[in-house]
Amino acid sequence: MSNGYDFAFAIGGAAGQGIATPGNILARIFVRRGLHLHAYNAYQSIIRGGHIFLTIRVKPERVDSHGDDLNLILCLNQDTMDRHARHVTPGGAVIFNSDSITPAEVQEGVQLCGLPIKDLTEDNRNKLVQNTVALGVMLNLLGVEFGVLESALGDQFKRKGQDVVDENVKMAKAGYDYAKEQFKDFGEPLPEGDKPLAVWTGNDALAMGGAAAGVKFYTAYPMSPSTGVLHWMAKNARELDIMVRQIEDEIGVANVAIGAAQTGARSMCATSGGGFALMTEAFGSAAMMEIPVVFINVQRAGPSTGVPTKTEQGDLWQALGASQGDFERIIVAPKDALDAFNTVVEVFNLTDHYQCPSLVLTDLLISEGTFSVEPDAINMQPEIDRGELITEPGDGTDYKRYLITESGISPRAIPGLPGYAHVAPTDEHDEDSVLISDEYTNPHKRRNMVEKRARKLKTFHDKVAAPAIEGPADAEVTLVGWGSTEGVIRDARELLAESGIKANQLAVKWLVPFHADAITEILSKAKKVLIVENNYSGQFYRYLRSETGISVDGHIRKYDGEPFQPHHVADGVMDQLGDKKVTRDGVFVPFQEIMV
Amino acid sequence: MATTTAPQLKAKDFKGKVDPDWCPGCGDFGLLNSVQKALAELGRQPHEVMCISGIGCSSNFPGYLSTYGMHTLHGRSLAVATGVKFANNELTVLVTGGDGDGYGIGGNHFAHTARRNVDLTYLVMNNQIYGLTTGQQSPASRTGMKTKSTPFGNLERPVNPVTTAIMNGATFVARGFSGHGKHLVSIVKQAIEHKGFSLVDVFSPCVTFNHDNTYDFFRERIEKLEEVEHDTSDWKGACEKAMHWDDKIYTGVYFQDKDTPALNEQEPVVEHGPRALAEPALTSEQGDRILKRMM
Numbered sequence: 001m002s003n004g005y006d007f008a009f010a011i012g013g014a015a016g017q018g019i020a021t022p023g024n025i026l027a028r029i030f031v032r033r034g035l036h037l038h039a040y041n042a043y044q045s046i047i048r049g050g051h052i053f054l055t056i057r058v059k060p061e062r063v064d065s066h067g068d069d070l071n072l073i074l075c076l077n078q079d080t081m082d083r084h085a086r087h088v089t090p091g092g093a094v095i096f097n098s099d100s101i102t103p104a105e106v107q108e109g110v111q112l113c114g115l116p117i118k119d120l121t122e123d124n125r126n127k128l129v130q131n132t133v134a135l136g137v138m139l140n141l142l143g144v145e146f147g148v149l150e151s152a153l154g155d156q157f158k159r160k161g162q163d164v165v166d167e168n169v170k171m172a173k174a175g176y177d178y179a180k181e182q183f184k185d186f187g188e189p190l191p192e193g194d195k196p197l198a199v200w201t202g203n204d205a206l207a208m209g210g211a212a213a214g215v216k217f218y219t220a221y222p223m224s225p226s227t228g229v230l231h232w233m234a235k236n237a238r239e240l241d242i243m244v245r246q247i248e249d250e251i252g253v254a255n256v257a258i259g260a261a262q263t264g265a266r267s268m269c270a271t272s273g274g275g276f277a278l279m280t281e282a283f284g285s286a287a288m289m290e291i292p293v294v295f296i297n298v299q300r301a302g303p304s305t306g307v308p309t310k311t312e313q314g315d316l317w318q319a320l321g322a323s324q325g326d327f328e329r330i331i332v333a334p335k336d337a338l339d340a341f342n343t344v345v346e347v348f349n350l351t352d353h354y355q356c357p358s359l360v361l362t363d364l365l366i367s368e369g370t371f372s373v374e375p376d377a378i379n380m381q382p383e384i385d386r387g388e389l390i391t392e393p394g395d396g397t398d399y400k401r402y403l404i405t406e407s408g409i410s411p412r413a414i415p416g417l418p419g420y421a422h423v424a425p426t427d428e429h430d431e432d433s434v435l436i437s438d439e440y441t442n443p444h445k446r447r448n449m450v451e452k453r454a455r456k457l458k459t460f461h462d463k464v465a466a467p468a469i470e471g472p473a474d475a476e477v478t479l480v481g482w483g484s485t486e487g488v489i490r491d492a493r494e495l496l497a498e499s500g501i502k503a504n505q506l507a508v509k510w511l512v513p514f515h516a517d518a519i520t521e522i523l524s525k526a527k528k529v530l531i532v533e534n535n536y537s538g539q540f541y542r543y544l545r546s547e548t549g550i551s552v553d554g555h556i557r558k559y560d561g562e563p564f565q566p567h568h569v570a571d572g573v574m575d576q577l578g579d580k581k582v583t584r585d586g587v588f589v590p591f592q593e594i595m596v
Numbered sequence: 597m598a599t600t601t602a603p604q605l606k607a608k609d610f611k612g613k614v615d616p617d618w619c620p621g622c623g624d625f626g627l628l629n630s631v632q633k634a635l636a637e638l639g640r641q642p643h644e645v646m647c648i649s650g651i652g653c654s655s656n657f658p659g660y661l662s663t664y665g666m667h668t669l670h671g672r673s674l675a676v677a678t679g680v681k682f683a684n685n686e687l688t689v690l691v692t693g694g695d696g697d698g699y700g701i702g703g704n705h706f707a708h709t710a711r712r713n714v715d716l717t718y719l720v721m722n723n724q725i726y727g728l729t730t731g732q733q734s735p736a737s738r739t740g741m742k743t744k745s746t747p748f749g750n751l752e753r754p755v756n757p758v759t760t761a762i763m764n765g766a767t768f769v770a771r772g773f774s775g776h777g778k779h780l781v782s783i784v785k786q787a788i789e790h791k792g793f794s795l796v797d798v799f800s801p802c803v804t805f806n807h808d809n810t811y812d813f814f815r816e817r818i819e820k821l822e823e824v825e826h827d828t829s830d831w832k833g834a835c836e837k838a839m840h841w842d843d844k845i846y847t848g849v850y851f852q853d854k855d856t857p858a859l860n861e862q863e864p865v866v867e868h869g870p871r872a873l874a875e876p877a878l879t880s881e882q883g884d885r886i887l888k889r890m891m
Contacts, residue, residue, distance in 0.1 A: 031891070032891070196891055197891075198887060198890035198891050199890055199891075200890050204890075208886065211878060211886070212878060212883070213876070214875075214876020214877055214878075215876075216683070216871040216872070216874050216876060217679065217682065217683050217871055217872075219679070236886070237865065238864055238865060239882065239885070240878060240882055241865045241868055241871070241874060242865065242871070243682050243683065243863060243865050243866075243871045245678075245682060247675070247678075247708075248704055248705065248707075248708040249704060251672065251675070251704075252672075252675040252678075252704070252705055252708070253675075254675075255668065255669065255672040255675035255676045255679065256675050256676065256678050256679035256682075257679060258668075258676055258679060259648070259666070259668075259675070259676035259677060259678060259679025259680040259681075259683070260679035260680065260682060260683035260871070260872065261679070261683075262666060262676075262679075262680065263646075263679070263680045263683040263684045263687070263870075263872040264683065264684065264872035264873060265683040265684075265871045265872040265874075266876055267679070267683070281669055282669060282672065285668065285669050289666070289668075373890075375887045375890070375891065378887060380878055380880075380882070380883025380884075380886060380887065381877055381878060381880060381883055384876050384877055386876070414872065414873075415643075415646050415664040415680070415684065415687060415872075416643060416644070416646075416664070416684055416686065416687055416870075416872075416873075417643060418641070418643045419643065420643070421642045421643050421662055421663050421664045421665075422664065422665075423612075423658045423659055423664070423665035423666065423667055424665070424666045424667070425659070425666070425667035426651075426667060426668055426669055427667060432613065433659070434613060434614055434659065435656070435659060435667070
């Protein structure tokens with residue numbers, strides 16, 4: 001879809017067949033070469049078996065989605081061959097162990113690269129070495145010199161000792177040489193970028209954003225697809241002096257995070273929708289006690305336990321409705337991994353400024369995806385603004401934690417500081433923390449406190465920019481998405497441009513408070529508006545409508561657990577602009593071709 | 597948080613801004629007085645102490661102290677307090693609440709906080725009834741007890757907080773009675789000074805809704821562990837004594853394990869001071885190391 005180099009690989013097999021290792025080696029090779037990548041791993045909630053399908057798309061410039069094409073696949077089992085060989089585009093190749101896998105039908109011009117693994121590995125009993133042989137074959141077909149793979153294998157296996165490195169290099173060389181003799185390479189060698197890049201997952205980005213923002217307390221209960229944040233934090237805790245605690249359940253997690261935040265630490269916790277459901281009462285309590293704490297909900301397909309390893313944007317209304325009562329909070333949906341990093345940093349400053357809880361609402365597509373990133377784009381020392389924090393001891397008289405001010409923001413003292421002892425109550429309270437819920441109920445005080453807290457966020461739109469249109473101003477269609485769909489919509493616009501359709505896009509990120517006026521203004525100028533979202537009921541559309549009164553021209557929605565590919569969106573646009581053969585009741589639901 | 601020049605305070609200096617809204621005669625007054633005395637006698641200053649409660653009559657407790665405090669959600673006091681202690685282990689952290697809050701809705705946190713041995717002093721005002729909701733069965737209500745939710749008598753067996761705490765790994769387990777103020781002060785002081793998770797289950801009669809477990813009920817039965825042969829390092833013996841109820845009920849320190857370190861002391865990151873007070877920004881070296889590993 002781009003004019004330049006654009007190549008997608010896939011590795012498929014069962015859980016336990018060692019897909020991650022060759023995937024990691026390839027990713028390192030690409031980023032060190034200065035190439036960008038976007039990897040999506042389709043998997044299930046099992047440790048052994050099932051079907052795993054890792055797609056890595058590589059380009060010299062930023063990669064916005066895992067794309068539509070497959071140029072090369074490595075089949076580690078028959079199942080992968082049967083499911084996916086036919087998806088390889090003409091000119092591509094299918095690599096497999098010809099001792100145990102029967103080739104399936106492929107498109108014309110696709111090279112079947114069967115490997116006599118037994119011969120090539122000299123009957124090595126370690127089944128995983130066949131993956132290394134295949135890596136050798138892949139790198140040869142890509143026109144990469146063997147030394148690159150050799151050094152990558154050295155890095156990957158050095159922990160396991162020189163013998164393991166040597167064995168892997170030998171196996172890789174056998175594959176590399178066999179490919180040189182037997183198969184036709186892709187002709188165009190793998191390009192090189194200007195400077196080496198780094199590689200991370202979205203979960204890494206969320207955790208690193210926290211670390212850079214000054215998180216000194218992280219707590220979680222493991223839950224896919226957010227667990228990577230806990231793993232990153234646990235691994236780096238001692239080096240970065242971060243207190244990391246795994247707690248017995250998400251109710252505990254949220255409350256532990258609140259305790260640490262009240263005590264003065266920047267405090268964060270991450271979970272998925274089910275865990276966030278358990279956290280919601282505490283989320284509201286942080287608003288009532290005016291404690292700044294950041295929650296992350298990494299959405300997976302639901303409801304209930306749902307589809308734990310699949311993606312969806314189905315928790316928007318859960319987030320909007322999280323916790324009883326009427327209260328102030330910030331909800332934001334980052335657009336990609338780098339944006340997730342920056343968003344966590346920004347939201348910490350906002351949550352400290354406004355002394356309210358915040359929710360970062362992201363999804364599996366970002367959190368578990370693997371992406372290239374320019375290291376210079378990651379600011380590990382961003383500005384940290386803790387808001388109105390009292391740090392010097394006082395004389396102990398007249399401090400009111402919930403002082404009624406014009407801004408609604410009351411200076412916050414940290415426990416331990418002489419002269420400012422106070423109670424933070426979850427019951428409604430007066431300026432001086434005294435409860436007004438029990439004996440002292442007082443409607444005027446209640447009203448004053450509700451209005452004080454509500455005033456805080458009145459300045460939010462001065463601090464946070466409204467979304468803007470990307471793409472041609474005279475587009476015939478505007479695609480509106482939120483959160484993680486920005487990249488795939490961008491790719492879809494390119495596809496549409498190739499078909500002569502001018503499209504632009506509006507990617508919405510800040511959900512609460514909502515930029516209702518700015519968005520109304522933008523969309524009122526659009527010729528046709530289609531909303532793209534990864535759920536069944538159009539949760540974002542219903543929210544947009546409730547906040548702005550806007551109705552739109554159509555919808556593209558996917559809710560099968562797999563993320564959009566660019567052509568899914570482009571097909572939807574063309575169908576809606578044209579004969580509406582697939583669109584029903586204004587909603588186009590793309591067909592998921594790749595069965596994973 | 598140097599206290600060398602701070603004045604020695606009296607119990608009244610630990611009184612909060614408002615007077616308790618408890619019913620006259622409520623057992624909770626007994627613990628409140630004992631805690632205020634204990635804090636004064638231990639030489640604490642109000643800003644060095646944080647008292648965290650859940651929901652219920654007894655959970656209004658932090659509002660009646662002059663210390664820092666949080667009045668959190670029902671059942672969540674131990675979780676919030678765990679976050680407080682891990683973020684700033686220089687604070688003396690008290691956790692207060694009732695039997696419903698701690699042994700019922702907060703039971704999961706009770707078990708795990710004991711197991712973790714976080715250095716918290718958990719003071720449970722056990723009145724064997726739900727008072728604030730006007731008199732229903734609590735997890736500590738005796739079998740057969742008639743309440744508004746068990747009008748024909750409670751079919752369930754009550755929790756035994758002492759054995760539960762010991763079996764879950766609590767390193768200090770005691771029982772007190774709010775009618776025995778002096779004894780309670782001594783127990784509370786020992787609990788605060790204990791490095792690790794301490795439970796003090798305090799019989800705190802509900803004069804309005806519990807007509808079974810009255811002051812007289814306890815006065816007739818209580819025997820102090822200090823006055824009988826008892827080895828506080830023997831968890832089995834402690835559990836045996838904790839099983840007494842109908843004829844004799846022991847108060848005092850049942851069990852203490854002085855060897856197991858508090859979890860919050862074991863985390864190497866606390867060596868660099870409380871996390872709550874740490875400089876939030878990473879150093880450029882820390883940032884660079886992280887980025888290098890991604891290349």
